[in-house]
Amino acid sequence: MKKFIIFLFLTLMLLHSGCALNVIRNGKICIVPAIGDKALAPEKFAADEFNRTLQKMANSIPQEKSKPSSRLVIGTPATNPEIAEKAEELGLQREELKKRDSFILKTIGADIYAASNYPSGAMFAVFDLMERLGIRWFFPSEAGEFVPQTANLSIDKLNIISAPDFEFRVLGAHYKHDKYVFLQHCKLTAPSPDPKKYGHDGFYKNWGGHSFNWFFPPDCKTVEEYFKKYPEQFAWDKRNKTPVISQHCYSNPDTKKTFLDWIDNFWTKNPDYNSLALVPRDSPVSCQCEGCLKLDPSTLTHKFIAGLIRESEKKHPGKMYQTLAYSFYTTPPQCELPQNQIFSYCMINCCYKHKIDDPICVRNPKHIEELAAWQKKLQCVGSYGYEFIAFKDNSIYTPITPVIASELRQYKKMGLVRFATENYQHFNPSEPWEEQSSFVNRYPIYATTRLSWNTSIEPESILRDFCKYSYGSASSEMEEYHKLMEDAWQKGDAQLCGYNKNYKNYADGFITAELIEKIDRLFSTALEKTKNEARANKFIVLDQKAWQNWRNIGQRYLELHTRLDTGSAPLEELRKRPAESILYKPDLNLPEFKDFADLKEKEDKFPNVEEPPLMLPHPQMEEGCMVGSVIENGEAYQFISVRTKESIFLFKNPEILFKNSFEQCNYEISFRFRFPENSGKNPWFDTSLRHAGLRLAQKFIDNIITINTHYVTIKTRSRDREPSPTALPEKLTAKILPPLEKGKWYPVRIRAVDKWIFVEINGKEIATYGPIFGGGYANLFSPNTEIRDFIIKEIK
Ligand SMILES: [Zn+2]
Ligand SMILES: [Zn+2]
Structure with missing residues (x-):
């Protein structure tokens, strides 16, 4: 029946x-x-x-x-x-x-x-x-x-x-x-x-991103004018005893009044907006005035924003506001927050290489933990990511769909109300398509739009459909290409966080010889199959160009590996290989800028300092100064930093000095040092060489070479204290030098050649070790030593 x-x-x-x-x-x-x-x-x-x-x-x-x-x-x-x-x-x-x-x-x-x-x-x-x-x-x-x-x-x-x-x-x-x-x-x-x-009505309208850039008193039209007229409403730089334009003072009742008047005026004039963003200026500076220092920067910021919302609700009930947990205000604050507003937690620390629940990833669990902490405080929490701007270069394909799918499922499980990711590249059909992320990353972007509506769709089914439409007779070859890229992308323990990275530092371990062989073959078959299908063929040609960006840099890494595996030139040859073109030569002498106030006055003396200093509160630091080059994902920044008891002042120049990062070039660092006559009992300084990328991004090994009047120590430190992938022991050597005299200048040369490191002090080779793979930064830290003639040269 x-x-x-x-x-x-x-x-x-x-x-x-x-x-x-x-x-x-x-x-x-x-x-x-x-x-x-x-x-x-x-x-x-x-x-x-x-x-x-x-x-x-x-x-x-x-x-x-x-x-x-x-x-x-x-x-x-x-x-x-x-x-x-x-x-x-x-x-x-x-x-x-x-x-x-x-x-x-x-x-x-x-x-x-x-x-x-x-x-x-x-x-x-x-x-x-x-x-x-x-x-x-x-x-x-x-x-x-x-x-x-x-x-x-x-x-x-x-x-x-x-x-x-x-x-x-x-x-x-x-x-x-x-x-x-x-x-x-x-x-x-x-x-x-x-x-x-x-018209607008019926569409969702939010006003502003970092909206505090545009909150002015009625008599000002620009932030510069506002700063000039009412400097006391801006952040206080305690050390220099001066206000700075990059952030506001949140404990000053006048700042609050300016902002409240602005918000009142906004809602009066724009009653049809769905929400208003309340987000500080995009700068890491937090006010150091007495009133503001009473709270931690995150509580200070969120308490100020919560106050704005609470007060504005009296005049304009039921309005919506959007704000972010970002920069120095990502930790949940020690204050009450208004409910029913949209808070988005920025994924600054999230890793885009691994699925959110992949146990190999060291970063994602912390990201989820902090997100959950926000959810305990608020009803409506969202996430704000950077998946499609992870790389600075718009022509780089990011095969990230399975990773985003896992993220979205996790967020759905947690009950987040908002998923946002930065993606502002426009598509202009009259410009080369392969240089526009909207085209190059069209598949993961499209898949993200599907998945953010319905997290339970299998990404594979989106891919199959996309390929069927896009690639004509070559849909199965192209489907396999995307899948191979997606799988390879997630392998390895490299981390990818933040945004605007250089893709070149992420090719190693991702682009393997096997992958190159398979994908090259898929493209040639796909092109052959679509000879007579103009649109599909065009897409395949353009996608092949995007693939070749990864392929070519991957090939370089593979050649480097082969060179290391088969044994490079004998050490004797490496030791003598000449250093040629100058990569970096700062025109400065360390003791001259021990005092930050002096440094600021002399700013013009430093041709490489273009940006105003960042102030990073860091109470535990020893006083001192540091000069060097940071190689962040293939781009070199010169930096000069001065540490005081309260802050690190970092002068950073974003100009690219190196054609290639240390990942791909040999270099020699040389300088002279002198322990001053009046220096303490154990004067010392250290120099760090970091291999294999930036501290927060990739696996690294840090070599810290410390020179004292009586000995030299070379220590290595790997991130997360994992076993070093090289044969380098934890503490390499502590060779006794003839005691170094105070007041006398000594030359130092540190050479990194084909991944071997040679350390030479006063003409004597102190240590040779390697091979070390990768590059990183080189810097000097000197609390009480004079350093001159700091030069980095390239060794061919
Ligand atoms: Zn303040
Ligand atoms: Zn990861």
Whole structure:
């Protein structure tokens, strides 16, 4: 009996779905959108998009006399009387349809209803239907739109309820028409794609990013003017006894008043905005005035913002605010916070190489822990990431989809309300496509938009669909290419955090000989297969260019490895290989800038200092100064830092000095030092060489060479105290030198040649060790020693 019922049920279902509705019949469009009199911008936009793409699909000019047999009824109960009438039948009172942007797509009679309680939801219902009809949007502009052409198309009876996993889904973008159209097609939270034509209403509008850049008193128009007129409302630099423009003073009641007046004025003038951002200026400086120093920087900042919200609520109740946990204010503060506002925790410490739950990753657990700590304090927590700006170079493909999928699933499990990631590269079809991240990374970006709506989709199914549309006959080869890249990407224990990194330092261990061989073969087959498919072939040619960026740098690493494995030149030859071009030669003498105040006055004397110093509060530091080059992900920064009891003042010059990072070049550091006559009992200084990348980014080994009047010590330190991948013992040597005299100058040469390190003091070789793979930084730390003639030269 049961079997019979099931059978009957299935038969009915089949009969039911048999009532397919014609969309295009013999080249004629059979369905027209119907919006209500009170339709808002998203509904109007969706109706226009539906018409436009359907015409493209049917390849027809609308025929005025032909009467379409069906309608696509778009709207909300408030904007379209037809939706209001059918609200109950559509189930719009259901809990899941109360969520922002959720929608129902339902066939009733000869019509399809694209309905929601939100105008944006009704629009998303239309775009969802268009995807079901076979349309895809993979990147901005019509170049990224895929509309299959057909003379006959029908669709089965629909009854689909869909609600996003995150209330806010943001791929940050400055206004650009095509970009915003794309974001709406992909069901993201974004403002109106065409405010002139459709207006704003119904789209989500937030004002500002680092909005404190633009909060002024009524008599000021720029932050410079504000700073000049009211310096006491800006952060205090305690050491220099001067206010600085880069941040505000949050304990000054006048600052609060300025901000409150500005917010009051904002809501009075812009009642239609959904939310206002309250985010400090993008600088690591926190005020050091007495009032502000009473609190830790995170509490100081969040307490100030919470106060602004609380006060503003009195005049403008029910308004929404967005703020960030970022920079020096990422830790949960020791104060009450207003609930129901949107706080986003910035993923500064999250790693993009590994899935969020991959046990190999040392960073992600801490990231999740801090995020959870925020959730204990607040109801609405979001995450703000940098996945698509991890690399500075826009032509670099980041095969990151499985990693993002794991992140999104974790965030959904934790109940986050917002997923945002920075992605502001525009797509301009008239510029080389392979140089634009919107194109190069179109697959992971597209997949992210799918997954941020529905975290339970298998990324593999998105990839298969993407390849089917994009690559024609070569879809299986290209699917394999993307999969190989995604798998290889996650291997190894290198970490990728923050943003704007140089991809070249991430190729080692990722791009293997086997991968090169496989992928090269896939591309040549794919190109051959698509010889006669212009669009697919073009995409493959361009994707191959993106692959070649990784391939070429990977090849260099592989050659370097081979050179090391097969044994490089004999040590004797390496020892003597001459140092040639100068990479870095600072024009300074250390003791001259022991006092920070002096240093500031003499700033012009330092040709390499271009940026104002950063102040990093660091109470435990010993006083001293340091000079050197930081090689951060392939880019060299000269830095001069002065440590005082309270702060480190870091002068940093972002100019690129080195063509290649130390990862790929041999170098010699030389200088002279002198222990002053009046120096204490054990004068010393140290120099650090760091191999294999930056402390926070990659595995590294730090070699600290300490020179004292009586001995030299070379210690190695690996990150997380892991066993060193090289044969270097923990403490290499402590060779006794003839005692060094105070007041006398001694030369030092430290050479890194084909990954061997030679340390020479006063013409005598003290240590030789290696091979060490990788590069890093070189710096000197000298609390009581004079150092002159510091030079870094390249050894070919
Ligand atoms: Zn202050
Ligand atoms: Zn990791």
